[in-house]
Amino acid sequence: MHKKVAVIGSGFSGISASAYLGKMGYEVHVFEKHDQPGGRARQFKTDSGFTFDMGPSWYWMPDIIENFFNDFGYKSKDFYELVALNPQFEMIFADAKLNVPQSYEELKNVFESLEKGSAKKLDAFMLDAKYKYQVGMQEFVNKPSINWLEYVSPKIAKSALKLDLLSNFRDFVAKYFKNKKLQVLMEFPVIFLGASPKNIPALYSLMNYGGYALGTFYPQGGFYQLVLAMKKIAEENGVKFHFNQNVTEIKVENKRATAIKVNNTELFFDYIVGSSDYHHTETLLEKKYRNYTESYWSSKTFAPSCLIYYIGINQKIPKLKHHTLFFENELDNHIDTIYTNKKWPEKPLFYVCCPSKTDPNVAPKENENLFFLMPLAIGLNDTEETREKYFNLMISRLENLTKVSDLKSKIIYKKSYCVSDFISDYNAYGGNAYGLANTLKQTAVLKPKIINKKVKNLYYTGQLTVPGPGVPPSIISGKIVANQIYKQK
Template sequence: MKKRIAVIGSGFSGLSTSAYLAKAGNEVSVFEKHDRPGGRARQFSTAQGYVFDMGPSWYWMPDIIESFFADFGHKSSDFFELITLNPQFEIIFSQDKISVPKNLEELKLLFEQIEKGAGLQLEKFMKSAKFKYEVGMQDFVNKPCHNWFEFISPKIAKSALKLDLLTNFRNYVAKYFKNEKLRTLMEFPVIFLGASPKNIPALYSLMNYGGYVLGTHYPNGGFYQLVLAMKKVAENQGAVFHFNKTVESINTQNGKVRSLTINGEIYEFDAVIASSDYHHTETLLNKEYRNYSEAYWQNKTFAPSSLIYYLGIKQSIPNLKHHTLFFENDLDEHIDCIYGVKKWPGKPLFYACCPSKTDNTVAPKGKENLFLLMPLAIGINDEEFVREQYLTEMLARIEKHTGVTGLRSMIEYKRSYCVSDFVSDYNAYGGNAYGLANTLGQTAVLKPKIKSKRLKNLFYTGQLTVPGPGVPPSIISGKIVANEIIKLKHEEL
């Protein structure tokens, strides 16, 4: 029997779950507070001709994304052209830089040049990382994580030691490499999982494999092409999207959600899936129906927020790659400002994305589209004058690297985005940008549950629940929740 299902939010998990549920024959309605789909992955254009992706810019784990399209008889190439970046990115240190090539053999040669024996060590590291990737992305992350019994299987038991769940990532990397720059290069991918490499399980070396070995890619036209493609897939299955629709309350009766109040009107549904911020969604419920208290969220370790600048530069910037990491300062000092003392960093690290180096559609000819991002602690003051101070520093370091002078005078479009914007636009707890940190104590069954404990037909998906932050995990999260609902009979909702 067809179920009437509401999905709150059209980020990647909402797009994913709506497609799978519609494919199963349900009547799916997606409600999005903004005027377009994508959530944190929205895109905007300016009068000067710049096109900015607002959030994700690293297209990693392409096999996971291809798997989504394959489930609906498609390939990503049916919707957009995927470009493999070479170099994948450049990382800038205080005295030199490392340019990461697109294939493993070249990367091994690079490692060997920097540290004798490191090429062979990288091969060993990636062999182990590949195993973690294949087991982790196939057998671990696809679990709904209701309880630990889901992980009891001969294959998982046999793999347990090889997954290095109890070893921290920093110590694990140090077993392979002595050179500090190589260690930083290997530690960088886990920073956005939401904790120091000292607190992330070594299991997440799978990120190194998913990025460095499978490659860094770019959808021509911007990351938003993936959003549009997934929306098209969902619509082809029958899902209907409603924009400029704010869910104001979740209405319950007899242990079930009966309806949603949206823009002042009441709509009835058989089930509701929240792809919106988990904490915010629960504020739409009476307290007795919430899974978690305020104290629960206050005690959680969140992934960083970010200071972002979207800049339109009216001339070309030489010597700048598509992706550049400015890591001239101490990594641990910046990390401590995020998770320890929780303040603006004194000596920040930051990331620059210049997609106009690859894509001539995102900036006018001869000009550059420049996206700057600095990870920050959640919940801190982000007044505009503070943001501007850090913009000045970031521009100065770009000038030093590229040899350009007077970069600020070349800005013809500027927009900042920071902690308070994540709160106002996405109801993000503390203004977080990436969800919950993937620490050992917040992994799998220890993450917020995908199902309401008190309401039979309310479910949660996205970066605050399983499997965790990032675009591929969010796509997987949507599929997990859809499968849980598909398995239920109509009378169970």
């Protein structure tokens, strides 16, 4: 008789864990409180003809995502068309615009135009970043990080100094580039890892390689196509998905999780995987069985929450790119409001995605689909009045860029999403959007454990445990947990 596994939540880590466990021969059931899979990567459609991805919009590290498909004998192209974006994105400064081209050779020309000699320095930076990417994404991220002995190997020991674990990202970038715009461009990818670049290990230059060198992509039909593809693979491996099924309790007997309570019904399983927010999964247990206390969570550094707007516009916006970063204001001032002062920013930075530039099916003909995102501190009070204040700031800066006047009058669909929504929809601690920060003190073994130390058959996966925030790491997290269960059988 097959062992039964319950997976709580159907975000990327939950679907990944379920697919691998199904392939290993387990009877797997995924319980999702919403009416569709994907978690933060859900999608919704409007009566007016718009299709909005609710969360992730940067398809980076395509090779890591491809590894998931390869593990099941597939390629991503078996499920969706992946389009390489050119430019990858546009970055707006107070006095200039900077386009990041798809071609690496063209990117070197952009660097050289801003700082003489920086093209060769970019080569050196990327060579170093590639090494970190290969070691980090092959050696580090696939470890369960239960204890430090996992990291005792000749290869990792040999790599230790080259990985720059003890130097900070800001100083590392400054060694290569003096131009302020180039420094900001190189620092941008680590902002969502959960700390200022001056507090993130230089190891994470691997993000620059995974983005700028490997390219930025878009799956036609939206990021949700990745969710649907992964779900299909899981189902092909026998996984059963149960939607509108809210798990409210994990039952424990004799230090073993025996059952979950779903919509007031007890269901019995041999193993339980919490792919929901780690802190929330713990609240489903009696306090004596939890790995961590409330004071533990309050002491942690979280990656940002954010203010999001989903906007439908009834005309084309000619000068807008697929991805646009509005960095006219000082980066550190905004970062300090997220991680130090924890307040709404006075002069915010933000990002606009316009997928209708690449995909004609996400908006009616001659219309545009816009996604605004402004990173914020967790735990903020987000009244509708405050949300609207910042929306007005963002859309006015979009008008300045595109020279399209009175964009507000052209809005035919508008929906906001912020801290309180992350809490109500995902039970996200403090309304976090991206999980736990990848600071040095919260890396590898220092992250919340994937195993429950008091309950033998309870596991955790997702962006609050190893390897960390982001879509590729979440997919890997599911695989790590599946392998850990398989080892314990």
